[in-house]
Amino acid sequence: MEFTTSDGLTLAYDDIAPPDYERAILLVHGFVSNRNEGWKRTGWYTALERRRFRVIALDQRGHGQSATPHDPAAYGRDKQARDVVELMDHLGVNRVDLFGYSMGARVAAQAALTWPERFSNLILGGVGDKLLNEAGRPRSDAVAEAMEAEDPAAISEPFLRSFRQFADEQGEDRAALAAFSRASSPPLDVAAFGTLPMPVLVVAGSRESNGDPEALAQAFPLGKGVVVPGCDHFSAIPHALTKAAVFDFIDGVLDDPWAR
Template identity: 40%
Template sequence: MPSFNSNGYEIAFMDEGEGPPVLLIHGFASRYRVNWINPGWVDALVKAGRRVVAFDNRGHGDSDKPHDVGAYRLGAMAEDARNLLDHLGILRADVMGYSMGARIAAFLALAHPERIKALIFGGLGYGIVTGVGDWGPVVAALEAEDASTVTDPIGLMFRKFADQTGSDRVALAACMKATRQPISADDLSTLKMPVLVAVGEKDELAGSPQALAEIIPGAEVLEIPKRDHMLAVGDKAYKAGALDFLKRKGLG
């Protein structure tokens, strides 16, 4: 598995296919294989004639996993994404992030708008502005010695997911403490690239996709039928809607 050095951290990545590039940024406690390869995203995009680039965020997968909360500032994680584009010689790409990955994509778009042709926020609506909910129980669940002592349902969901993916729970807890920071509506309103907000109909974590789209000029909404936060990412309606959007608005 290839990797590169981004500001002192080794970041694992993949680069597959030929054509206009699309950069994929996975969600919290996941990795690019879980978010993008296993659900069929990479195959679908490559078959659509795209070059697909994805990476394991710091603290995740096969990338370095610092335990320092300060290492997980969203701006720093967004720079990992930009540095990967630089490493591969990609001047401009379409970008899709899911959940935490959508937050990272937003920071990338605000800091380096010239690098993004079209942008997809997956699994995150107006919660990008409000921060949505108390994530303390998730941190507590990740730091618990015994998973059987976790009673909070959201915390337990993320703890089980972290255990299933063999994650470094200390690194994930540090990441969660740093990455829940909201992004102002005023900042998001300055985005000029085409934006799609794709959220599951039953997603209780994301916040309203319509409310987010209303503050971003020209943004579109894709509601993924009958799916919650965890199941929406691999849904065929999400893939179809995203591919259509990228064909109309992106580099394809």
């Protein structure tokens, strides 16, 4: 399925609504991923449907089957966050649980800061307390250059090389990903995390390069952090313990009227 954003881009999405669904959740994938690779192949669609969730997932601009403009001006976290809410409006959905992973977690956090009334619960995966210290971080074109390199073997940084190889495996538009990487986004307003009214789960692997999820969770009034043992940034998302953490969090929130 597709919808058109207010700035004219066509974005692809899935909306899987079992007849007896009890809650809706919107999934926001990470950089160089897409809704199929980030959520369906990793078992999240099936796991959520079994729990009677309505599952909504989009391919973010520049990714998957969505529009892939090559102009950095088409991108930025504010536009990505607006895409989330415009998809909800397109579907006539007033409130959802929002789950973002990696880059998608930053988008989810921005959406929650801008439209807190639209989200019942916020789940941030693949991030940690390094998110609190991104202000003043020097901008780097290294990711864009990795996407533009003619030979991925020439990319010296293993983490960047893995992203490039993943982009090639997914058949992503690397010129769009390079433009995406060069877009300018201000740091998240982490001081405003303390104003968010919804429960927040931060979950990441014990070998996560983005820092400690439990330390990040302390920035939210109703924050909870979970570390998935033995996992890194990439292996945590499909892991059964990550799914268990998400469902335990949502079940606990539903059982706790004060947290609502």
